[in-house]
Amino acid sequence: MIDPPLPAPVQGGVRPPVRPGAGRFLVLLVVFVCAACGLVYELELVALASYLIGDSVTQASVVLSVMVFAMGIGSLLAKRLRCHAAVGFALVEAALALIGGCSALVLYAAFAWLGEARHALVAFSLAIGVLIGAEIPLLMTLIQRASRRGGAGGGDEDAAGTVADLFAADYVGALVGGLAFPFLLLPWLGQLTGALLTGAVNAVAGGALVLWLFRRDMSARSRWWLLVANLTVLAVLATATALVDDFESAARRAVYGEPVRVAVRTGVQEVVLTGAEHGPVKLFLDGRLQVSGGPEDRHHRALVDPAMRRGPHARVLVLGGGDGLAAREVLRHPGVRSVTVVELDPGMVRLARSDPALSALNGSVYRDPRLKVVYADAFCWLRGPVPHHAYDVVISDLPDPGVAPSAKLYSQEFYGLAADVLADGGRLAVHAGPVTARSHAYWTVEATIRAAGFTTRAYRAPGRPDRGFVLAVAAAGGAPPAPGPGVVGVEDERPRGLPPSTLLRPRYAE
Known part of the structure; x- marks a missing residue:
């Protein structure tokens, strides 16, 4: 992943309820998880766009370039949230979980019923990129709070070590997410369910970190609203996961124009057969008519x-x-x-x-x-x-x-x-x-x-x-x-x- 510049250390905040080493580890663990989820969202958009629109080189270029550009915008916007880093990070992760988790489903729906997915692809690339870009500056602030002993901040050497640790966790998480997508999520769960599950993991990781480790930085009202927001996101993702089979059936009927008799993802391509079992048959490979x-x-x-x-x-x-x-x-x-x-x-x-x-x-x-x-x-x-x-x-x-x-x-x-x-x-x-x-x-x-x-x-x-x-x-x-x-x-x-x-x-x- 390409990360935006980091902000300068922030000194304020309440001491976390755990030892500095443990707090630092927990924040780095969440950095790892968020980086893995972020890369899965990127690969999900590239894969689905290549399948629906074609020309995988163009689609990958559009998604990645728009997303990296949007990450820079998100990094700048995150400056306004540094004074409320815990609440801001929790809201960013809830939004990222909802938008990233539902991105594949909405993209497929746009293609199936509107016949055009390019505008949705660019919109999701922008939105996800902005949210990913906002993560790192806020996490830098949180890791410094979690690592602080007493009320003093670290010096230049500590700040440099923090940056190195944060980048290492981010890059290793991106590696795990990049490998998990083609070898685990795609073959075992498929594109839609895989994206929804990734969103749920993202929401749980971000919400749990803030609501437990940084709960003293927030008022009781803020904690309540963050809990409601995260539970709502998880409920939406769970409902979509429960309905994903019905959604796929309806979307396939809209795409292929008649009932789908066989639809399998072989690991190489999606194979769809339409028509009666003992009558004329149509064979589609990755959405393209072959027979x-x-x-x-x-x-x-x-x-x-x-x-x-x-x-x-x-x-x-x-x-x-x-x-x-x-x-x-x-x-x-x-x-x-x-x-x-x-x-x-x-x-x-x-x-x-x-x-x-x-x-x-x-x-x-x-x-x-x-x-x-x-x-x-x-x-x-x-x-x-x-x-x-x-x-x-x-x-x-x-x-x-x-x-x-x-x-x-x-x-x-x-x-x-x-x-x-x-x-x-x-x-x-x-x-x-x-x-x-x-x-x-x-x-x-x-x-x-x-x-x-x-x-x-x-x-x-x-x-x-x-x-x-x-x-x-x-x-x-x-x-x-x-x-x-x-x-x-x-x-x-x-x-x-x-x-x-x-x-x-x-x-x-x-």
Whole structure:
């Protein structure tokens, strides 16, 4: 965490009811807890904004820059509270617990029912940043009061030691919060419940410190009102936690437009299935439509058939495609001896095997003995000990390139690795995103494939949704075959001069 400047020591106040060493330890413990909670709020906003809005790099930049700016404002505003540091800190923590704890829930509600979460994201980043910025100056005042022996304040050396101790507790707390979010809170509790629980911990830590250790600094009236405020915050957080499942169900219905039959967070992504168990199915990954019953048959046929129609195709590699639909199309072609599916998410494959509607759609392809599944990141797997020229056809059925985490899977380096595993004259088919809706991203994919040494043909599936593809052959293998019937060539729409996307210069952000 980046902390604002500290105020000068304050001399006033009543001696705490414990020894100075114990009081100092308790304040530092609360610094640790508050820092952990503050970083969880930041990461929660970044994660949810990336999921709801997309482009994780932009969302992280917006949240962190706005929050650090707001922390400076909060540090300045905290000067007005130094004379009432105990009450001020308790109020700041109660507000931070309420706003930070409910931030994910409100952000999701804004996206689900208003269709726009950007303004809420900036507002929460500002509010949480101001409150986090106000913590450190007030805690500096409180730790000096807790550490004081008698009525005298410490000298410059004591003040320097206090600053070092406070920063150490703050940074270690940030480390714990940063690790707890992805490894404990997110997989065990989910984004909404995790944020609400963090808010409750924040409220208890701040309120308990002030109402016990610094109770002599406040009047009985102030103590009563602080107790009521903290209990109210905890009651709101507890009520929201009890209702979070109902809220998620209602929000999902608002987002997906029909009842949600399956909704699971696999550890890699959120997978949602809508539609009847034995009828048309829609599959959403992190809120983005991937499969849409009947129309999706046309999509995967357009991806696979042009690459399989001419030339050897006994050995096929499918990158992504855990839903089994690309593999289904591959196995419809005679002469296929083996299909290797490299999928990052085991949860997606389990659902494709077990869900009746999705299994029926993919033709129970995972029961075919010719199919082998490898659970790995496609980029890392291609860099591993994969034999050169091991496959006749490579099918890239990966998330759209406009999603920031997928940018490396549409890079020049990635296609260079794919070229290494292709046999002489082998074909590469790539799902490259919408041609019309995101034309820059689509044509950047095509330019990147050409920069990796392929010759290409660009085409799309007719109708909606808008799906674009690229068929490629290594330059030594000549020109790619015509995509064939059922698709529309878009070669005449290619813009000139688009640079390729690389690992160090991704070019898909829109």
